[in-house]
Amino acid sequence: MAVVGTGLIGTSVGLAVSRHGVMVHLLDQDETAARTAAALGAGVAGAPAERVDLAVIAVPPSKVGAVLAEQQLRGLAHAYTDVASVKSAPARDVLRTISDPVTFVGGHPLAGRERSGPLAARADLFEDRSWVLTPTQATSQPALNRVLEMVALCGAIPVVMEDQAHDAAVALTSHAPHVVASLMAARLQSGPEEAFRLAGQGLRDVTRIAAGDPRLWTDILQANAAAVARVLRALNDDLSAVLAALDDLAAAEPVREGHSVMRIEDLLRRGIAGLDRIHGRRPGAPPGQVRLRVAVGERPGELALLLARLAELGVGLDDVAATASPDRGVLFAEFGLSAVRAESAWRALTEEGWAAERLHAITVPEGPGGAAAVAPLPPAGSGAPSLDHQVEEERQEALSKP
Template structure:
């Protein structure tokens, strides 16, 4: 099998994804060139250490096309026409339509492989980029019918250099999968958040971490998501149809629970309970830290002030317990200069953590 070695790369598109890829590659010693129709974005990415805006003087090893899905085919065709790289990939979140565009534009598909890192942020742009954005995340690779081995190996090296985990799949299978795990959830989050638009202020003031977690992704750029959903509309619509049937069943169950007839209440309770338990079962299938099945951690919650350096002081005090912190979550208190910090550790390890935090003057909640 051919072994790919990446020395140079060209990132076309210096938004969140492109700049994050560039930062990850630069951290591994790869020479990175940056290109964007928005020269200011490219200069911003360069100022962050993502690479240089100077054009490459020779053909690079890999070009990463990091533009919205509808533009991938045209940008790839242009890049191949200029012989900018030996191999090409992209990071678009829909693959079947992108692959069709690539074929229709008569791109050389032997040196191209589709890609989609399952990572992102609610805000876009190079200033939100991080070199560790892809650490431990899945990165789908969707070869064409004639993608050659060397191109596949180069893409696998890209994924490895970015700290991600490669998953090979067909383009159509990928799009059905992301409809389930990404695109439909975004629509649902947006619909829930939309209900808040006309809610009274006192109602919204009761929002807690559950609602914040559920609606966080609804903050993402609407135009970007129009492009994403437009490329995968049929798969998302099919899934939302199925979800609509589930919602109807849940509504019927809740109506029955509110009935005066005891038999109806019992039936409704059974329906709702079954669906909630199935939800728990489905949630448990999502891998946890480092790709493992999620573990049941125990948490210690303390009140923290909004002063500068308080979180660092908390972590320093927690470190004295010599306990590995598995997760940390901050819950901001509405209208107060304070918040709650939930520190998660392995089962049975809360006692030394509590002692260390008490010694540091922290108050548990």
Template sequence: MRTALVIGTGLMGTSAALALVSRGVEVYLEDHDPSVARTAAALGAGSALPPEGQVDLVVVAVPPAHVAATLADAQRRGLARGYLDVASVKAGPRRDLQALGCDLSRYIGTHPMAGRERSGPLAGTADLFEGRPWVLTPTRETGTEVLNLALELVALCRAVPVVMDADEHDRAVALVSHTPQLVSSMVAARLQHAEDTAVRLCGQGIRDVTRIAGSEPGMWMDILAANPGPVADVLAEVATDLTGAVEALRGLQSADEDKRRTGAAGIEDILLRGNAGRDRVPGKHGTAPKAYEVVAVLIGDQPGELARIFADAGAAGVNIEDVRIEHSTGQQAGRVQLMVEPAAAPGLTSALRDRGWSIRS
């Protein structure tokens, strides 16, 4: 691929453009708001001027509801040899493209499984897709040329190609992406009018659960409006569990021993099923999840502290597999949880203590 046109220069489009430019592809940018395209161009994502001739690939990076019209217009203008979109829903846009009479032999629906809570070109990064799954949804109508162009795009963005059926994809993202967004938002909404004394007690658990609740509502309205059925199906299952949890907790309040026993069993069942589901979430590099040992270290909230602890771990010959930070309420300090292979934990603990770090249990 030598040339590409990215239509839609928000987070996804700008990130794809930045990745392509970094790999030597000549990229052109287009957006319904020319000032947004110029912003992306100023960031080094390509040129906001129109291409002089046909490009190899058009990447449509607009909300799902606008994919079909945007792509149909691009095909009418004869902009490229191949066309794809990166919207988070796949079945609906494809049906719309069929209805508009688009040439589906030169189109493939795709979805990179990456994103951020922020949107717009300023949030774009060239490494957004690195190591992330990038779903391709070819059909019998998909031509070899556009499929190869899509695979080349995925490779240039250093993502991992995953082939799925469009409907299967939409059910999958409803489960692993769209429903979690709504659930996170609903939990966070409980805090809106909560007492200040309660909010001051917020710890890492509530921060983890509500992290994605900070996402842009407009973007998520577009996504959810394009995939309502599968999301509603998953939410209905969650609602069944919630109803069961409420009944079980009411049982635990009862003076009746049988009701308390039944309630305890119901809550335990939910927690155990949650453990089992969490264990299926892929670990590093998409491999089976591992159980790591946690080495918790007290760290000051000042420049250079994280770099120093990482350097000390490296000097001890220990690879940090994952890291979390818990901020201490009312203190200029926090607890860094360094996750390492179990065999490495004792040596790391000893080495960090020798270097003056305070280890917490």
């Protein structure tokens, strides 16, 4: 194999595949960078004597076309891929400049760090990350298979996409967020020194990715300008509305106060709905989920004890709610689990002396009055423990199909 461009990504590819005994030739126009990558264990510095199976062109988006054409002319490899985070513009360059599009597969590993250069490289950088491949109709199957093998050796998960769909997706999930982080970070240049005593983890998180290499990121944003502008324009519309609302609230305009507050709360709620899409929460409980309810004695620390036990049983503490039944006056911790896990959690808690009961969340299709109805099961200890797992699951399934 060959890696052309031994920055963070190129060197990490070298480290990852070298672990599997693959011979990697490292090339970089900056010779020190190639030798640094070699000294890290990413391969050997310098061009191979013979044509290699695969060359990874790990250079910024605007240079992919030219570097690829040059290496193809030199006969470096049987197949080529790149790692640029924009795919359609480089593909256009490639088709314009190279003699043989059959051997090229566009690629983009979804991995990175704020630090750049070979010293930041890690052999496990790509493990369990998505690695997008954008083969065209011209791409040969042997070329695609060579790239798929390299992706597998890096421990990544290949995702085949159209280049334009890829570019729209990363504009939303990576490029626009980078600009947003930079916009906020740029504001930090103003403000008195003492203000930064009040800076917490939230500010650090919002601005963290703004630390990326400005040249590389300018290149990325230029290559994907139209798609990034689409996302930022919509964001700008929301920002203008929020600014108008804040101005009204600052001026304490009583007539528009209700409207302004609504505007702001609306944005914050849409933000939460957006977050649900990346954290994989679905609106409403997933079908077949069982809710458990555990009574808590009111001795100080008893609820803390239960929460610790629930965490051990794999219950997400975000989903635990505290409730109290008005008629009985008892305090409960309530949470949802898949049917199978709920059964074992229920058994464990009951054996340990907690008063746990199962509630079924029966999902009802959307429509008028379609909110989930919760029907309590008989309380714990009334025969339920003898229920066969299989039967229980079938019953769950029957209940979840209205």
